[in-house]
Amino acid sequence: MLWRRHNIFEKDKLNKRVMTYQPTGENMKNSNDKFVTEVVENLSKIVGKERVTSNLIDLHSYVRDASPLEAPLPMAVVKPLTTEEVSKILKLANEMKFRVFVRGGGTSAGGGGLAFMENSILIDMTAMNKxxxxxxxxxxxxxxxxxxxxxxxxxxxxxxxxxxxxxxxxxxxxxxxxxxxxxxxxxxxxxxxxxxxxxxxxxxxxxxxxxxxxxxxxxxxxxxxxxxxxxxxxxxxxxxxxxxxxxxxxxxxxxxxxLPTAQKCIGVVFKKWKQGIDFVYKILRSKTIPKSLNINPGMRAVKSSYGVEGECAFRIILEEMNEKIADIKEQLIRSYAKELGGFFPDGIDEKVKEWWDGMFFRLVKGEKKYGFAAHACHRIPLQKLPIAVKEAEHYFLEVHRVEERGMHFSVGCYVSEQRPACGFYPFLYYRDEPETRKIALEIWEGWIAHAIKAYGACPYWMGIV
Ligand SMILES: Cc1cc2nc3c(=O)[nH]c(=O)nc-3n(C[C@H](O)[C@H](O)[C@H](O)COP(=O)(O)OP(=O)(O)OC[C@H]3O[C@@H](n4cnc5c(N)ncnc54)[C@H](O)[C@@H]3O)c2cc1C
Missing domain, CATH: 3.30.465.10 (Uridine Diphospho-n-acetylenolpyruvylglucosamine Reductase; domain 3)
Incomplete structure (x- = not known):
């Protein structure tokens, strides 16, 4: 009874899905019909009337998440407080044969917490917050x-x-x-x-x-x-x-x-990708793993962050329980960077610190400046990062000329799990108006399908299941 949206490669269904969003008409009828009334009555018996809604105004706040997608209105939204209530809701769904989607904070950038099929209910989990x-x-x-x-x-x-x-x-x-x-x-x-x-x-x-x-x-x-x-x-x-x-x-x-008691923030730039990739291997092999090893991937990203030329740059955050350990790790990491030809532009460490301290506001800041962000994050092996950046820049900037069309494009990357593996994050920022959103949606979905085929991108939260 739990449902998910379909495969992004099925373009026809995608168009149909976008078209099914109707604030009035079909959905309005739906919310009045006998079946919905019965569903709501039965849900109310489980969680109490005040935690079920089929009120149109309430339902409208559940048709979007942080992606460019739009979903139909759910029949009802229910906010359980306990595991037992969730269990009863799912048993009811099996008995009455309606679909169930689950939603947390609704911040998914891939249409996660939306009810993509009609005659569905949404379980809003935010009241289960103990x-x-x-x-x-x-x-x-x-x-x-x-x-x-x-x-x-x-x-x-x-x-x-x-x-x-x-x-x-x-x-x-x-x-x-x-x-x-x-x-x-x-x-x-x-x-x-x-x-x-x-x-x-x-x-x-x-x-x-x-x-x-x-x-x-x-x-x-x-x-x-x-x-x-x-x-x-x-x-x-x-x-x-x-x-x-x-x-x-x-x-x-x-x-x-x-919580750590010692922190070091280091920034370093490399002229060539090869030097940067060797630097990551050096860190991994010598087990001087930082808390965070973030990459500014590509000339464009390096230039916009530090105003210098380089194919890649690194933001390295050490967080330790002991100042001496932090000092030793810092010395080692700086020496590896120097050995491999890395350089440290003036003020780069301060910029890295500022970036780290703003961790929960970075994307929101970007969104304030450029509009909503369509995320196209996925995983790739470290070795593929230069190709991925090239493909992404070609796709967004040259093929779709997004910047000339009033959108903004940027990329980011983290080394993950103490492995030569990355989370790679291309972002397409767009103004959240119906026409621009439609264009952004097409470019965005096209990109995910392209990246999977072109260089083996592995999405981890795209909603492709
Ligand atoms: C500004 C911004 C920054 C972001 N930064 C990041 C980032 O740094 N890293 C990152 O990975 N993502 C990021 N995202 C995407 C998203 O915020 C995260 O993936 C987040 O973890 C989603 O949580 P949520 O509670 O909003 O989930 P929702 O969007 O509500 O749901 C996501 C999915 O989880 C399912 N779900 C929700 N709760 C449950 C549950 N209890 N049981 C089973 N299934 C459930 C839903 O059905 C849906 O498929 C960002 C988004 C925005 C808008």
Missing amino acids: ILEISEANMSVTVQTGVIWSTLNKELAKHGYRVPFWGPESAYGATVGGSLALASMSSQGVTEAGGTYNQVITLEVVLPTGEVIRTGSDSLPNGGRFARVCNGGDYAGIFLGSMGVFGVITEATLKLEC
Whole structure:
């Protein structure tokens, strides 16, 4: 009963989907018909009247997320408070045969939290936002997955902790559940700790049948929440990046680390890609892994960030529990950079620090300046980064001439999971007006399909499932 939008390669369906958004007419009729009334009545019996709505004004606020996509109005939106309520909602969906989509903060840049098929309901998870347990013993935190990252971060900081990957750049709107279901993998901490999926110890999930399961050590009667792979395979893994298709993640137990006491911010530019790539290998092989190794990929990105010529530049953030360790790591990393021909333009470290401190406002700042951002993020091996940048610049700037058409294009990249692997982030900024949005949507979807075919891009939260 849990549904997902279709494959982006099916262009005809895409057009049909965009056309199905009708604020009046069909959807208006829908919301009055007998079936919807029955659905709403039954949902109200589960969660109470005040947490179900089929009111058109309410429903309209659920037809968009942060992508250029638009969805039809859902029949109803329901806001459960407990796992038991989610289970009952899914059982009802099976009995009455209506579709269910799940939504967290609705910040997905790929049409994630939208009800793309008619006669669907949306489960809005944001009322399930309790921080259930901070375990000093297991160095873990257990949350209801509707909690927003910024709330969680604030609470954990009071105890001197954070999750080693502490949220996407949309942390002021995104929920933990949405990030797990999308396998969010930029930004903070991804180089050292991996993405959201690497933070998971155990999950509680309501399957499409309404059955509730627990994963890892928590699946055993007295196991508790301390180990991910127990009692069989990595069952949590099935739900990470699944966009809510395989079940509603209701609780998550995540790793914790202590807040750092020493920080270093280093910026370095390389004239040639080869030097920059060798630099990453040097860092990985010598195990001088920083908290964050971010790449300004390509001449254009380097020029706009630092005003100098270079094929790539790096923002390196060290966060340690000890000043001496931070000093030694800094010395080593600077010496590797120098050996390989890297240079340090004036003021670059300050710029890197400013960039890091603004982690949850960067994209929003860009959006304020240039309009909405269509994200086309995906994963690639490090070696493919120069080709990916070239392809992206060719596609957006030369083929589609986006800048001449009033849009803005930029790229970013993180080295991830202590591996020669990257999250690569092309952004297309556009004014959110119907005509421009339509153009941006076509360019954006075309790009994702192109990148997959052209150089083996692996999207992680595009909604291609
Ligand atoms: C300004 C901005 C910055 C961003 N920065 C980043 C970034 O740095 N890194 C990154 O990866 N992404 C980023 N994103 C994209 C998006 O914000 C993240 O992927 C975020 O994790 C989505 O969380 P959400 O709660 O908004 O999910 P939603 O958009 O509500 O939902 C996303 C998907 O998860 C499913 N889902 C939601 N909750 C559950 C649940 N409890 N159980 C099962 N399925 C569920 C939904 O069905 C949907 O498929 C950014 C977006 C914006 C607008």
